[in-house]
Amino acid sequence: MARPAVRPALILGVTLLTALSSIVEAPSQLRLVLLLGFLTFLPGLSLLALFPPRDVVSAIAFSIGLSLALDLLIVSASMYSGAFSPANMLTVLLAVTFIVSSAQLAGGLGLVTWPSISLWPDDPNGAEPSYAGWYQVTMGPFKGMWTKSALWPQTERSPYPGLALEPAPSAQRGLSSELRATPQPRISPHSGFSLADLSAQPSPSRPVSRTRIVSITSPVSRGGKASLVANTAPYATCHLVVYYGSGPTRVAGSGQRQADGEGDISWTWRVGTRTSPGTWTIEVICDPGGSTSATLTVR
Amino acid sequence: MTAERAATRDFEDRPAARDVAVAWLRVLWVVARDPRALLIVAGVGAAVWLVGLRRVDITRIGDLGIASMLPLWGIAGLTLLVVAFCLALVNSKSPAWLLAAILLAIIVLLYGLTAMLEHEARFAAAWRHAGFTDYFLRHGSTNTRLDAYFAWPGFFVGLAFLTRASGLDTPEHLLSVANWAPLFFNLLYGLVLFAIYSSLTIDRRVRWLGLWFFFLNNWAGQDYMAPQALAYLLYLVLIWTVLRSFRTGSPWPDWLRRVARDRSETQALGRRIRLAPLVVVVALFTALVVSHPLTPFFTIAAVIVLVIFAGVRPWWLPVTLLGIVAVWDALTMRDFLAGHSEVLTSIWSGISGKLDQNLAARIVGSPEHLFIVRLRLVMTGVLWALGGLGALRLWRSRATQLTAVMLALAPLSMVPLQAYGGEMLIRAEFFALPFVTFLAAQLFYPLPKSRDSGRKTAALVLMSIVMLGAFLFTRFGNERQDYMSTGEVKASHYLYAVANPGTLLVWAPNLPVKYRDIENFLYDDISAKDLKTLDVKAFETRLRSRNLEAHIVITRSAKAAVDMSSGQKPGSLDRFQAALQADPNFQVVFHNQDAEIFFLDRGTQKP
Numbered sequence: 001m002a003r004p005a006v007r008p009a010l011i012l013g014v015t016l017l018t019a020l021s022s023i024v025e026a027p028s029q030l031r032l033v034l035l036l037g038f039l040t041f042l043p044g045l046s047l048l049a050l051f052p053p054r055d056v057v058s059a060i061a062f063s064i065g066l067s068l069a070l071d072l073l074i075v076s077a078s079m080y081s082g083a084f085s086p087a088n089m090l091t092v093l094l095a096v097t098f099i100v101s102s103a104q105l106a107g108g109l110g111l112v113t114w115p116s117i118s119l120w121p122d123d124p125n126g127a128e129p130s131y132a133g134w135y136q137v138t139m140g141p142f143k144g145m146w147t148k149s150a151l152w153p154q155t156e157r158s159p160y161p162g163l164a165l166e167p168a169p170s171a172q173r174g175l176s177s178e179l180r181a182t183p184q185p186r187i188s189p190h191s192g193f194s195l196a197d198l199s200a201q202p203s204p205s206r207p208v209s210r211t212r213i214v215s216i217t218s219p220v221s222r223g224g225k226a227s228l229v230a231n232t233a234p235y236a237t238c239h240l241v242v243y244y245g246s247g248p249t250r251v252a253g254s255g256q257r258q259a260d261g262e263g264d265i266s267w268t269w270r271v272g273t274r275t276s277p278g279t280w281t282i283e284v285i286c287d288p289g290g291s292t293s294a295t296l297t298v299r
Numbered sequence: 300m301t302a303e304r305a306a307t308r309d310f311e312d313r314p315a316a317r318d319v320a321v322a323w324l325r326v327l328w329v330v331a332r333d334p335r336a337l338l339i340v341a342g343v344g345a346a347v348w349l350v351g352l353r354r355v356d357i358t359r360i361g362d363l364g365i366a367s368m369l370p371l372w373g374i375a376g377l378t379l380l381v382v383a384f385c386l387a388l389v390n391s392k393s394p395a396w397l398l399a400a401i402l403l404a405i406i407v408l409l410y411g412l413t414a415m416l417e418h419e420a421r422f423a424a425a426w427r428h429a430g431f432t433d434y435f436l437r438h439g440s441t442n443t444r445l446d447a448y449f450a451w452p453g454f455f456v457g458l459a460f461l462t463r464a465s466g467l468d469t470p471e472h473l474l475s476v477a478n479w480a481p482l483f484f485n486l487l488y489g490l491v492l493f494a495i496y497s498s499l500t501i502d503r504r505v506r507w508l509g510l511w512f513f514f515l516n517n518w519a520g521q522d523y524m525a526p527q528a529l530a531y532l533l534y535l536v537l538i539w540t541v542l543r544s545f546r547t548g549s550p551w552p553d554w555l556r557r558v559a560r561d562r563s564e565t566q567a568l569g570r571r572i573r574l575a576p577l578v579v580v581v582a583l584f585t586a587l588v589v590s591h592p593l594t595p596f597f598t599i600a601a602v603i604v605l606v607i608f609a610g611v612r613p614w615w616l617p618v619t620l621l622g623i624v625a626v627w628d629a630l631t632m633r634d635f636l637a638g639h640s641e642v643l644t645s646i647w648s649g650i651s652g653k654l655d656q657n658l659a660a661r662i663v664g665s666p667e668h669l670f671i672v673r674l675r676l677v678m679t680g681v682l683w684a685l686g687g688l689g690a691l692r693l694w695r696s697r698a699t700q701l702t703a704v705m706l707a708l709a710p711l712s713m714v715p716l717q718a719y720g721g722e723m724l725i726r727a728e729f730f731a732l733p734f735v736t737f738l739a740a741q742l743f744y745p746l747p748k749s750r751d752s753g754r755k756t757a758a759l760v761l762m763s764i765v766m767l768g769a770f771l772f773t774r775f776g777n778e779r780q781d782y783m784s785t786g787e788v789k790a791s792h793y794l795y796a797v798a799n800p801g802t803l804l805v806w807a808p809n810l811p812v813k814y815r816d817i818e819n820f821l822y823d824d825i826s827a828k829d830l831k832t833l834d835v836k837a838f839e840t841r842l843r844s845r846n847l848e849a850h851i852v853i854t855r856s857a858k859a860a861v862d863m864s865s866g867q868k869p870g871s872l873d874r875f876q877a878a879l880q881a882d883p884n885f886q887v888v889f890h891n892q893d894a895e896i897f898f899l900d901r902g903t904q905k906p
Contacts, residue, residue, distance in 0.1 A: 022464070022466075025466060026466075028465050028466040028467050028472070029476070031464075031465040031466050032461070032465040032467070032473075032476065035461060035464055035465050036461070036483070039461070040487065057490075057493055057494045057497050058494060058543065060490050060491075060494065061490060061491045061493075061494035061495075061536060061539050062536075062540075062579075064487055064490060064491060064532070064536060065491070065532075065533065065536030065537070065539075065540065065579070065583055066579060066582075068529065068532065068533060068536075068586065069533065069579075069582045069583045069585075069586040070582070071457060071460075072453045072454075072456075072457055072529075072586040072589065072590060073582060073585060073586050073589075075453070075456045075457050075459075075460045076452065076453050076456055076586075076589045079435070079439075079440070079441070079452065079456045082439070082440075084439055084456070084459075086459070086460050086462075086463035086464040087463075087464070089460060089464075090460075090464045214498075214501060229501045231501075262395075262503065264501045264503075266501055266747060
């Protein structure tokens with residue numbers, strides 16, 4: 001089975017098992033255990049399609065909260081409307097979970113393509129809805145890197161021409177071909193939604209950026225310490241670049257840094273005492289994992 | 300000759316002893332570095348603990364609770380788990396599954412302990428909650444005139460749904476698994492807390508250690524089959540959602556921003572309000588509001604400090620939440636507040652009275668119970684001190700966790716507002732606990748680059764053992780009164796089998812009653828005055844004045860509660876029972892080793 005289909009298939013399986021245990025009137029203790037598991041995780045887990053998580057921990061926390069909130073609101077509403085019926089409510093919850101996870105399964109298996117539904121109007125990590133503004137660095141130490149900052153000197157960049165990019169030779173040193181050839185028409189989990197996309201994994205033709213900024217020290221005073229924490233693909237090699245008025249600067253030492261097994265990576269550096277005050281773009285570039293940017297205010 | 304031999308042996312033994320010591324150190328080193336070896340150590344520890352539990356006879360429990368009945372070698376088994384966890388934590392190469400497995404084992408062993416030892420649902424309140432559920436199942440509606448709990452019916456309606464959907468006849472059957480509720484809830488708390496800690500720090504050691512400390516200090520016992528257990532879970536998920544999705548601004552006002560400069564560790568990115576998380580937060584909060592009276596206010600306090608100190612936007616988020624709770628309480632509590640206006644007026648009645656109810660009124664009872672209460676205070680103090688030192692160490696490292704500090708302090712703001720039956724301080728401590736344990740973990744690892752050392756490992760092991768040892772007393776120290784024996788439950792079943800509707804049920808507090816037909820009976824209690832004066836005639840006159848048949852129930856757990864924590868002289872309820880036995884008007888209708896039921900007829904008095 002295709003990997004994107006595994007999660008909805010599991011949800012579907014447990015949902016069917018819960019339904020079956022009720023239909024055949026299995027022993028109450030077994031039904032209780034199955035029902036508790038179902039009510040605690042599955043309605044929310046199936047609806048994660050609408051609130052795509054960034055990681056497993058988020059998925060679990062979200063699914064627990066969403067499931068229990070849904071359960072409680074549905075049963076309370078049914079009580080106040082005078083329509084309390086455990087059988088009907090269970091049927092509703094099972095049906096919703098069944099339908100949504102079936103739809104995801106169909107999308108995951110490539111049987112159906114679902115239209116996009118945008119529930120997240122803004123992506124905190126700077127995902128772009130279009131490809132406009134992306135360009136490739138043509139010279140210097142970052143040659144070949146794809147970025148979106150307009151602060152990079154005009155003479156050292158070429159605009160992103162569209163999707164039909166030539167894949168770069170994979171043997172080339174530095175950033176990988178995937179990073180350079182796929183300049184961030186990233187399908188951010190929060191920028192738009194399609195049932196099929198949500199369970200889909202990154203593919204060479206539609207890469208998904210995994211890099212996100214977890215936290216950043218901003219504003220920061222000149223001479224002060226700044227830090228940035230990001231999460232990306234496990235063991236990815238990353239650079240941190242700040243686009244000061246004077247041009248792009250690689251901070252926190254000149255070397256690249258590697259994320260740990262959980263994809264966590266952080267930088268701490270001292271902002272120069274002669275750095276110009278202002279708000280500057282800061283970019284995390286990882287291979288694999290793609291890049292993302294934020295702003296750093298220097299006072 | 301003998302002396303010569305001894306000298307030779309001494310000479311030969313010294314290097315041998317040194318070799319043995321070195322060999323042991325090597326073994327320890329190998330074990331400490333090998334995840335599989337640590338897992339085996341933890342497994343052996345868990346097995347020893349479980350075997351030790353077989354020695355515990357819960358019916359012989361004393362005023363020090365379960366801990367005093369555990370064999371020392373059983374506790375040593377649990378200590379092995381502690382050592383294994385600490386060694387796994389300080390080894391940066393330990394896989395996450397190892398830490399998760401040991402933590403899971405400790406949660407199961409500690410929070411499943413009462414379910415493993417006791418056959419009947421513990422806590423009188425759990426039985427009462429089954430009674431509310433039973434009422435709802437029979438009537439299909441709630442009744443706030445009958446009990447204020449019905450103003451927040453979410454949990455009970457949920458239990459009703461669970462009961463019927465799983466094919467159980469009555470909520471009473473649900474009580475057979477109620478003792479597993481603490482394990483169920485704590486496992487879920489752990490999952491959500493890990494998510495919260497992940498949004499506060501990237502240092503995995505702090506995440507795991509924060510969780511570890513949480514589970515070694517969660518003695519408040521609010522995780523049984525109760526609305527607050529579920530509401531607490533929703534509170535944690537809501538805090539996580541807000542932390543994860545709404546930290547888009549800066550601390551406010553400006554001077555805070557200056558204070559936090561260079562130190563504030565987080566700033567989520569993006570400015571626009573996000574619809575989806577907002578919908579989720581409102582849904583979570585609404586579910587919380589319909590389930591529990593107190594938790595929404597702790598939640599609002601937490602969200603307010605997040606707006607001020609953590610840059611959570613929009614600023615009107617707490618106002619929205621306050622609006623939801625105001626509308627709900629106004630709609631559902633009219634009937635209740637009409638007869639209980641003191642709930643509102645007590646807000647302004649001064650802090651000293653509330654502290655009396657929360658603290659002084661609780662430090663009474665038998666010497667063993669006083670030890671438990673004082674140990675709770677001491678361990679709370681120790682944990683807060685560790686948390687404070689953690690915050691201080693962070694400050695010195697120029698890396699404050701302002702968000703965690705304020706989330707730890709926010710629940711304390713509720714203490715002056717309401718006594719909540721003398722429980723507010725415990726509740727506030729419970730809501731602050733995740734963030735205090737997080738800060739305590741920061742004491743050991745203020746920065747991601749903080750290194751481990753032998754001394755730090757030793758301190759960690761020692762601190763964990765102290766916490767574990769204290770936890771066995773602070774968590775299970777009241778078990779003599781919380782535990783319900785089969786004899787007591789049989790008496791309760793008998794009571795409901797023979798008592799006619801409209802009968803007066805009279806008891807000293809803490810019984811497995813009210814689990815069914817709550818609206819069919821009237822209730823009274825054996826008061827402190829009755830126990831003090833032992834005036835059975837006055838007691839009889841009081842009951843007869845109501846012109847009802849009365850059943851008076853006296854049980855083992857009620858006696859335990861009177862002896863341990865009521866402030867009455869030990870044996871007060873026994874003496875009152877003897878006085879009832881001596882009075883011919885009180886007829887013994889049920890008796891076993893743990894319970895006795897007396898019957899008092901209406902007499903001749905007319906209404």
